[in-house]
Amino acid sequence: MMRPGPKNRLTDVAGLTVGNATDHVLRSGVTVVLCEEPATAAVQVLGGAPGTRETDLLEPHNTVEAVDALVLSGGSAFGLDAASGVQAGLRERGRGFAVGPHRVPIVPAAILFDLMNGGAKDWGRYPPYRELGHAALAEATADFATGSVGAGTGALTATCKGGLGTASSVVEGGFTIGALVAVNALGSATIGDTRHFWAAPFEEADEFGGLGLPFPFPADARTPRTKLSRRPTGTENTTIAVIATDAVLTKAEAKRLAIAAHDGFARALWPAHTPLDGDLVFALSTGRSGRRPAPEDFITLCATAAATMARAIARGVHDATPMPGDMLPSWALR
Numbered sequence: 351m352m353r354p355g356p357k358n359r360l361t362d363v364a365g366l367t368v369g370n371a372t373d374h375v376l377r378s379g380v381t382v383v384l385c386e387e388p389a390t391a392a393v394q395v396l397g398g399a400p401g402t403r404e405t406d407l408l409e410p411h412n413t414v415e416a417v418d419a420l421v422l423s424g425g426s427a428f429g430l431d432a433a434s435g436v437q438a439g440l441r442e443r444g445r446g447f448a449v450g451p452h453r454v455p456i457v458p459a460a461i462l463f464d465l466m467n468g469g470a471k472d473w474g475r476y477p478p479y480r481e482l483g484h485a486a487l488a489e490a491t492a493d494f495a496t497g498s499v500g501a502g503t504g505a506l507t508a509t510c511k512g513g514l515g516t517a518s519s520v521v522e523g524g525f526t527i528g529a530l531v532a533v534n535a536l537g538s539a540t541i542g543d544t545r546h547f548w549a550a551p552f553e554e555a556d557e558f559g560g561l562g563l564p565f566p567f568p569a570d571a572r573t574p575r576t577k578l579s580r581r582p583t584g585t586e587n588t589t590i591a592v593i594a595t596d597a598v599l600t601k602a603e604a605k606r607l608a609i610a611a612h613d614g615f616a617r618a619l620w621p622a623h624t625p626l627d628g629d630l631v632f633a634l635s636t637g638r639s640g641r642r643p644a645p646e647d648f649i650t651l652c653a654t655a656a657a658t659m660a661r662a663i664a665r666g667v668h669d670a671t672p673m674p675g676d677m678l679p680s681w682a683l684r
Contacts, residue, residue, distance in 0.1 A: 352654050354554045355518035360528035361492040362518035363594045365389065365636035368530060369490035370500030370514070371482040374673060377469025378424035380432040380482040381500035381514060383530060383592050383634070384490040388416030388447075390635040392605035393458065396612050397588060397629030403430045404458040408632075410602040414456055418445050420632050421459035421483060422501040422532050422590050428477040433459035435483030460630045462534040462588035464504035468675050497669030498680075501532035506586065507619075507667060508538040508575040511680045515666025517557070519658045523647055525639060527654045529611065529662035531591035535629075537621045538575040539667045542568035545684050549618040549664035552657045558668035559681075574621045588628035589615060589663070593655050598642045599635035608633035610652035614659025631659070 355362030365386045372379040393408045403421075407414045418440050423429035437455045440446060446453030465471055486500065495514075496502070502514030512533035519527045533539065541548055546564045553560065564571075577586065593611035608631040615622040615629055623629050643651055670680045 352519040352521045355520050355526055358518050358557065359516045360518065360530040360592065360594055363526050363528040363636055364596050364638035366594055367490040367492055368494040369486040369488065370494055371486035371489065372499045372503050373478065373482065374503065375470050376478065377467050377504035378464050379500045379503040380479060380486045381422045381532065382436055382483065382486040382490055383420040384487060385418055385636065388418055390415060390599055390601055390604050391417040392601050392608050392633045393630065394605060394608035394612060395630045396623040397627035398625035399588065400628035400630055401427050401430065401461040402459065402630065403433050404456065408458060410605055414447060415601060417456045417458055419457050420592055421457060423459060423461045423479055424464040424501055424504055425477060425479050426461055426463045426465050429461040429479045430459055431477055431479040432483030433457045435480040436487045439484050439487040458632065460590040462501065462505065462532055462590055463586045464534060466586050467504040467506060468677055469504055496665065498671045498673065502666055505532055505534035506678055507533060507535050508577050509540055510667065510678050510684050511670040511676065513666040513670035515662040515669060517658050517661035517665055519654045521650055521654050525595060525597045525643060525651060527651060527658050528594045529591060529658045531589060531659065531662045531666055533589050533663050533666040534587055535589045535619045535622065536576050536587040536624050536627050537619045539619055539664055542571040544568060545681065547664040548620055549660040552660045554661065557661065558664040587626050589619065590630050591659060592632045592634060593659060594634040594636065595651060596636050596639040597651060598637040598639065603648065604633040604635050607652060607655050611655040611659045613656035614663065617656060618660040618663035
């Protein structure tokens with residue numbers, strides 16, 4: 351019913367490119383999803399501690415139908431400045447929502463908390479995220495790095511490093527779904543103390559190690575692993591993501607797609623959507639297929655969105671790379 355796209359990346363969805371800006375001294379960064387032309391967008395927040403910009407306008411009952419770009423950033427609330435850098439770059443290109451003689455680029459953003467990951471955060475009066483956002487936009491391309499880059503640079507999970515992950519699926523009927531996610535969860539992407547991923551049932555072609563599910567299943571698998579056991583505050587969290595399709599969708603349908611993609615969080619992270627996570631999914635419809643899905647096809651798209659998101663989460667953790675001073679090992683070194 352589904353297979354990975356040619357790149358197995360979000361950019362298999364026609365009309366999208368992705369750029370990263372990474373600062374390894376800061377142990378943080380920014381990831382930008384650039385829409386070649388404005389794309390229908392929506393958002394669903396299920397975590398209890400979100401940090402966002404321009405998300406209210408994405409509700410189906412509000413005026414603006416489409417966005418120019420989306421931003422995922424580290425830096426907690428400081429990272430919301432990244433959208434200003436992206437907005438500036440788009441304005442330089444003449445992009446944006448027309449208001450009289452002016453154009454206002456529409457750039458919703460979400461952040462994750464990576465302030466206490468060992469990076470140098472003594473940036474002085476102004477944080478560096480505006481410039482990182484501008485730089486990430488300039489790097490937007492169909493082929494982009496994953497793992498310890500962009501918004502996933504300083505990401506951590508309960509048991510190992512997190513990172514930037516992506517995956518794509520082509521469903522029967524020809525629609526493409528792509529996911530992009532920065533994994534910085536309070537919980538764990540792996541089962542108990544093993545290296546096996548919760549997302550294993552959805553894996554395609556050994557894309558995150560090919561280990562499958564553990565056998566026998568660990569007796570302690572149902573015990574949640576969280577950062578609370580490692581650090582009393584447990585505040586350094588949040589998984590933020592984009593789900594996209596080339597199907598023609600309304601804003602309301604895009605929101606339903608974002609809701610469905612959150613099921614991928616629940617399939618890939620245990621626990622997910624906690625009061626200390628700001629878990630969020632943006633949804634994009636580029637409409638490049640030129641076709642609207644029939645009701646039964648839309649159900650398939652929603653199910654595929656969940657599976658693709660679960661795979662992207664596991665790939666983000668799998669692709670993280672070790673760096674000096676890491677607070678946790680990468681998956682490859684566990």
